[in-house]
Amino acid sequence: MFASLIERARRMWASPAARKFRRNKLAWVGLAIVSAVVFCAIFADFIAPYDPVEQVGPKPWPNSPSRQFLIGVDSFGRDIFSRIIHATRLDLKLGLALVGLWTAIGVPLGLIAGYYGGKIDSAIMRVVDGLYAFPYLVFAIAMAGLLGFNLSTIIIALGIIGWPQFARVVRGKVLAVKTEVYVESARAFGEKDRTIMLRYVFPNSLAPLIVIMTLSLATSLIIIAALTFLLPVGVQTEAELGSMLHEGFEYIRYQPWWVTSVGLAIVIIVLGFNFLGDGLRDALDPRLRY
Amino acid sequence: MVEKMAKPLLEVRGLKTYFFTDEGVVKAVDGIDFDISKGEIFGLVGESGCGKSVTALSLLRVIPSPPGKIINGRVMFEGRNLMKISEKEMRHVRGAKISMIFQDPHSSLNPVFRIGDQIAEAIQLHQMTDKKEVPSKVAEALDLVRIPDPEDRMYQYPHQFSGGMKQRAMIAMMLACNPSLLIADEPTTAVDVTIQVQILELLKELRGKQDASIMLITHNLGVIAEVCDRVAVMYAGNIVEQADMAGLFRNPKHPYTHALLGAFPSAEKKRGELTVIPGFVPSLVNPPPGCRFHPRCPYAKPICTEEMPPVVKVNEGHWVRCYLYEGGK
Numbered sequence: 315m316f317a318s319l320i321e322r323a324r325r326m327w328a329s330p331a332a333r334k335f336r337r338n339k340l341a342w343v344g345l346a347i348v349s350a351v352v353f354c355a356i357f358a359d360f361i362a363p364y365d366p367v368e369q370v371g372p373k374p375w376p377n378s379p380s381r382q383f384l385i386g387v388d389s390f391g392r393d394i395f396s397r398i399i400h401a402t403r404l405d406l407k408l409g410l411a412l413v414g415l416w417t418a419i420g421v422p423l424g425l426i427a428g429y430y431g432g433k434i435d436s437a438i439m440r441v442v443d444g445l446y447a448f449p450y451l452v453f454a455i456a457m458a459g460l461l462g463f464n465l466s467t468i469i470i471a472l473g474i475i476g477w478p479q480f481a482r483v484v485r486g487k488v489l490a491v492k493t494e495v496y497v498e499s500a501r502a503f504g505e506k507d508r509t510i511m512l513r514y515v516f517p518n519s520l521a522p523l524i525v526i527m528t529l530s531l532a533t534s535l536i537i538i539a540a541l542t543f544l545l546p547v548g549v550q551t552e553a554e555l556g557s558m559l560h561e562g563f564e565y566i567r568y569q570p571w572w573v574t575s576v577g578l579a580i581v582i583i584v585l586g587f588n589f590l591g592d593g594l595r596d597a598l599d600p601r602l603r604y
Numbered sequence: 605m606v607e608k609m610a611k612p613l614l615e616v617r618g619l620k621t622y623f624f625t626d627e628g629v630v631k632a633v634d635g636i637d638f639d640i641s642k643g644e645i646f647g648l649v650g651e652s653g654c655g656k657s658v659t660a661l662s663l664l665r666v667i668p669s670p671p672g673k674i675i676n677g678r679v680m681f682e683g684r685n686l687m688k689i690s691e692k693e694m695r696h697v698r699g700a701k702i703s704m705i706f707q708d709p710h711s712s713l714n715p716v717f718r719i720g721d722q723i724a725e726a727i728q729l730h731q732m733t734d735k736k737e738v739p740s741k742v743a744e745a746l747d748l749v750r751i752p753d754p755e756d757r758m759y760q761y762p763h764q765f766s767g768g769m770k771q772r773a774m775i776a777m778m779l780a781c782n783p784s785l786l787i788a789d790e791p792t793t794a795v796d797v798t799i800q801v802q803i804l805e806l807l808k809e810l811r812g813k814q815d816a817s818i819m820l821i822t823h824n825l826g827v828i829a830e831v832c833d834r835v836a837v838m839y840a841g842n843i844v845e846q847a848d849m850a851g852l853f854r855n856p857k858h859p860y861t862h863a864l865l866g867a868f869p870s871a872e873k874k875r876g877e878l879t880v881i882p883g884f885v886p887s888l889v890n891p892p893p894g895c896r897f898h899p900r901c902p903y904a905k906p907i908c909t910e911e912m913p914p915v916v917k918v919n920e921g922h923w924v925r926c927y928l929y930e931g932g933k
Contacts, residue, residue: 432670495712501666502706503699503726503778513725517716 334597341593347586355403362396366553376569385575388561394572397553398579404554405535405583408469412534413527415473420480421523427481428488429511439485442478450475450537455545463547472537476530483526487519494518521598529591532584539580555580612639613817614663614785619677621655621662624670628889632658634841635676640785645811645818647828647849649864650838651885656821657707659838660787664698665691682784700730703778707790709771713762719746720758723777730781745776748813749806768799775806782814789821804831825864829853834921837861840886840896842912847922857924859901895926903928 326332335341354361364370364383371377371387379386385394427438450472457471458464491497492515500510542549542556549557555576562573616638623630633655640646648656661667662674665686679686686697706712714722723742727733733741739758746754749772762770771791778786788807792800808831811818820832828835829849836846837858845858856862866879883900886892892899898908908927916929 495706495708496714498666499704499706499712499774500714501698502661502664502704503781504695504697504729506695513717514714518714 331597335593338593338596340589341596344586344589344591344593347582348590351402351406351583351586354399355406358400358403362393362399364393364396366397366400367392367551376565376572378569379571385571386569388558388572389565394558394562394575397558398555398576401553401555401558401576402579402583404552405538405556408465408538409531409534412469412472412476412538413530415469416477416480416530416534417523417527419473420477421484423477424481424484425488425511425516425519428485429492429507429515435485438481442481445475445478448475451540451544454537454541458541458545463545465542465549468538468541468545472534472541476534476537479530480523480526483522484519487522488515491515491518525591525595525598528587528594532587532591535580535584535587612641613644613681614640614819615678615680616663617678617680619659619662619679620675621658621667621672621677622675623672625889630888631841631891632672632888633662634891636838636841636843638836638843638846640817640819642784642817643811643815644833645807645820645831647832647835648819648821648838649823649825649828649835651823653885653888654838655841655888656823656838657789660704660789660819660821663787664702664704665694666698696730699726699778699783700781701783702785702787703781703783704787704789705771705774705778705791708794709767709774710794712774713765713770715762718759718761719765719773723758723773723780726777727780741780745780746773748779748810749773749776750802751776767795768802771795771799771803772806775803775810779810779814779816783816785817785819786810787819787821790823791820792822792824792827800827807831837864840891841888842896842925844897844926845922845924847918851919851922855918855922857918857922857929858897858926859903859928860897861924863900 369375369391370393371383371391373391375387375391376389377383377387377391383393383395385398388394388397423438423442427435453475454468454471457474458467461467461471497510497514500514505514539556539559542554543559543563546557546560558576559573559580562569562576566573616636619633619636620631621633623632636655636659638646638648648659650656658667658672662677663679663686665674667674674687677687681697682701684693686694689697713719717725720739720742723745724738727738727741727745742758743754746758751757751769751772757765757769762773765773771794775786775791786807791807792803795803804827807818807820810816820827822828832849834846834848835852836843837852837860838844839860845852845856845861847855847857852861853865856865860881863879863881881900886896886899892909894910895901895904895908895913898904901908905927913925913927914930915923915925917923918929
């Protein structure tokens with residue numbers, strides 16, 4: 315069992331896609347950043363020097379960076395550095411939830427639309443086109459206004475508006491895969507539609523899905539941060555990058571390192587996921603190969 | 605028409621499959637009749653685009669629809685009309701009773717699953733087998749098609765197999781359920797010559813071992829001569845001549861069959877050029893009226909342009925659709 319896992323990993327490492335990925339320096343940078351961010355998110359309690367909500371800093375609040383408080387303390391006396399580390403955890407969770415929601419809605423619909431075609435396809439794709447017409451932020455703010463401003467309504471609103479891209483990508487790939495001979499062959503030896511969809515079409519449509527999931531994580535982090543920057547009411551005392559940006563923004567003249575470092579954290583995280591996603595795309599997308 | 609023999613395994617009458625496209629109705633298969641008897645290798649030969657593959661897909665009712673549709677026809681198989689039974693019943697015929705191997709071995713296996721798992725899937729789909737027995741059955745199936753080290757090979761993925769091995773694995777998969785009819789759609793086109801011979805030998809051997817009938821679709825007359833018992837020549841959606849193998853090669857009747865044989869190199873024809881059939885395969889949207897071959901036929905008579913020629917019996921089991929032989933010539 316263990317030996318076969320090692321063998322599998324070794325083979326994956328040697329595959330053409332992996333080789334292409336290994337040669338891509340930016341992809342390595344992306345992977346490094348993403349690993350670091352994930353590490354921070356998981357072990358935030360051990361890495362952060364202070365509790366993110368405790369008022370530990372010396373007055374006056376906000377206060378400038380010092381040896382004890384690397385980025386200074388915010389207007390409630392909380393250590394900004396610790397808050398940034400803790401914020402990666404919450405933001406990553408929100409981002410993953412959002413991408414999960416998009417995947418859960420978009421992938422089955424795209425699969426069904428592409429596989430069955432005809433009227434079902436038209437119906438689903440017209441909904442997709444309709445949703446594309448709404449700007450994310452406006453829709454999410456409106457929805458949150460209706461349902462109440464908190465993180466879960468924001469995520470649900472964004473979940474409803476953002477899945478069309480997933481449906482489109484999956485549908486496109488399914489259209490290509492379903493004409494493959496092995497799909498025809500599966501039908502010719504008597505497989506059911508459901509089995510063909512789940513065991514023949516879906517696994518062969520995964521490559522673009524992996525890429526778009528990674529890239530969407532970057533997008534979702536930015537959107538979430540943008541929304542909580544505009545509407546920090548959704549966030550209470552928890553550390554969250556968008557709302558921290560909002561808090562720091564007021565002091566941009568007097569304590570510029572505060573808002574700058576929070577913004578920089580967002581930029582680095584998003585860049586990391588983008589580099590990783592681009593690297594995966596270059597490695598997995600056959601159109602860009604060779 | 606077709607001679608009365610012992611009840612054939614498969615009896616096709618008046619099969620018509622049309623494709624409704626934006627350019628018009630493509631009459632890919634336009635009323636064909638043939639029989640396949642038990643244990644026989646039946647060849648269906650013709651140029652690209654003459655409707656051979658569509659015929660095969662129609663038998664299994666897996667025509668991509670829309671735009672394709674089986675308009676008419678009766679396909680009697682083991683006492684049932686395959687065109688009339690429900691989709692659910694049809695699923696039990698596909699694979700279990702009639703299975704099909706496709707032209708391109710490189711793309712006919714699912715790339716994300718191991719070879720053995722795919723064969724196991726085919727076995728479990730149609731045969732209620734003990735789960736524990738499945739791996740040995742898979743190995744047996746691979747061994748039957750002479751894949752070396754089947755116990756190891758079954759755990760490999762399609763990309764680790766060569767083209768010829770993939771084709772043999774495909775045959776193993778299709779034979780795993782002991783079908784009574786195997787449809788092979790150009791099984792040798794995508795593999796090189798030495799592998800071609802092996803595949804054909806394999807098919808012949810399997811016919812003997814498993815008592816299955818084989819319908820072999822090809823454009824290669826050499827392949828037909830190698831393995832087939834009986835042959836039907838197809839042109840633009842019609843079968844124009846049907847005969848046993850020797851009859852067709854020794855005594856070809858239809859001008860199209862003549863032309864096909866003339867265009868094929870052989871060891872006997874040491875000198876002389878290969879003949880070329882003038883013109884092109886007609887559009888199946890707007891086929892020529894009458895005999896579809898008449899625009900390219902050197903012997904065309906006025907009547908050929910007007911009406912579809914009748915079926916003329918040449919010999920026992922040999923018939924042709926041509927006005928040249930009307931009147932018992």
